[in-house]
Amino acid sequence: MIHSLFLINYTGDIFLEKHWKSVINRSVCDYFFEAKEKALEPENVPPILQTPHHYLINIYRGKLFFLAVIQTEVPPLFVIEFLHKVADTLQDYFGDCSEGVIKDNLVTVYEILEEMLDNGFPLATESNVLQEMIRPPTILRSVVNTLTGGSNVGDTLPTGQLSNIPWRRAGVKYTNNEAYFDVIEEIDAILDKSGSTVFAEIQGVIEACVRLTGMPDLTLSFMNPRLLDDVSFHPCVRFKRWESERVLSFIPPDGNFTLMTYHVSSQNLVAIPVYVKQNISFMETGSCGRLDITIGPKQTMGKTVEGLLVTIHMPKAVLSANLTATQGNYTYDLATKVLVWDVGKLNPQKLPNLRGSLSVQSGAPKPEENPSLNIDMKIQQLAISGLKVNRLDMYGEKYKPFKGVKYLTRAGKFQVRT
Incomplete structure (x- = not known):
């Protein structure tokens, strides 16, 4: 299935490669580099590229490209999901999924990749199961391994691999039993020049951090589950219960995991x-x-918009910008022709404004070179779709856990047509 994996940084350097079947030359990545040059943003690189002899499937996470090389036709979403699993696993192991961290832990990274795929097919992809096979690196363990010539690979098969609940290890014990859920939503929207909505949808995810003793059986219910479309669940969720009652019933993995993702596509919602x-x-x-740009709050349910950032890709003819910002600071990069206005926290009483003159090389830019305006932001304690968690119940264990839910809305591909 997956023959090779290449990790590529933002500048286009291959700093890690792993081959499961046969060694594939790095030159296969040239097709990817051509597509990357044509894309304005890294997120716009086509996820699937066809070459004369291979298929290249990639994702972009944390300023890194994870590029899988396939020689036969496979379900592409299956490969994309696996690549996200690789990125999530590295994040769980090292607390970060950056080039520097991966280079500092190359041996452990190769051990993880060796266990996640068997002859090119996914084998062990749950983080808590992998951590039983390959112990997370620590300073003490690194010193001992250096002196003794040992490794982080465990001596026994993980208990989860032998049970009908492979995502949870047996014998879990905690002093403080806690279960936290983060409801995170991203808005993808296109607004026209007058501010009217041309297109809008919400991509949501529920991230969980469950540290409970024993084998708890949880049920999570929502106040308004009917607004969710295209739901996707962690394997622990009992899908028939969701279909009949719109309730999430599951035995959770130990630690951090993605419980579900969903989509809200109706523009009216x-x-x-x-x-x-x-x-x-x-x-x-x-x-x-x-x-001349002015931004103001519209439907924030009384919550504060934070981290507001406006990015404008200017035409090549624009040489400089002489602007005045009533709030925040702006920078203009002459090389990339990108104007960045860092507004910060949005003040409803005094709306931020950026205005001034632009110096152009010669005449007006061509119509196809119209500026593109993108917005980034986040709103704490708000799910813009209106999704609310009703209650969380636990069965199978007698203790009373501490429970908490957080909400966060942030911008995805939020664009304004100029």
């Missing part, structure tokens, strides 16, 4: 949290232009 008034114009003759 997607509340855009901010509005944007903008005017970017260029003189047909001469060498100047004008920019």
Whole structure:
């Protein structure tokens, strides 16, 4: 299935490669590099590329590309899901999934990849099961392994591999029994010049951190589950219970895991949290232009918009920007032609505004070079779709756990047409 895996950094350097069947030359990545050059943003690189002899399937996580090489036709979403599992596992092991951290733990990374695939097919992909086979690195363990020539690989087969609940290890014990759930939603939206919504949808995920003793059986219910579309669950969730009652019933893995992902596609249900008034114009003759952008809260349910960042990809003809920001700071990169306005926290009483003049090389830019405006933001304690957790119940154990739920809304691909 998966013949090789290449890890590529933001600048296009291959810093790790792993082959399961036969060694495939790095030159196969040239097709990927060509597609990367054509894409304006790393997220816009096509996830599936066809070459004369291979298929290249990639994801972009944490400024890194995970590129899988396939020689025969396979379900592409299956490979994409596995690549995300690799990134999640490295995040769980090392607390970060960056180039520096991976290079510092190359031996452990190769051991993990060797266990996750068997002859190119997924074998062990649950983080808590992998941590029984390959112990997470510590300073003491690294020193002992250096002196004794040992490794992080365990001597026994994980208990989860032999049970009908392979995602949970046996004999789990905690002093403090806790279960936390984070409901995180991303808005993908396109707004026109007047601020009206052209397209809007929400991608949601529920991240869980469960540290409970024994073998607890949990049920999680929502106040309004009917608004969810295209749900996808962790293997621990009993799907028939969800189909009949719209209740999540599951025996959870130990530690951090993604409980479910969902999609809200009805435009009537997607509340855009901010509005944007903008005017970017260029003189047909001469060498100047004008920019005027104002952002304000729209439907935030009384919550504060934080981390507000506006990115504008300018035409190649724009040489400089002489602007005034009523809030935050702006920078203009002459090499990349990107204007970044870091607004910070949105103040409803005094709306942030950025305006001023643009210096243009010669005449107005071509129509196909219109600026593209993107927005990044986050809103704490708010699920913009209106999804609310009703209650969490536990069966099979007698203790009373501590439970908590957090909500977060942030921008996905949030674009404004100029």
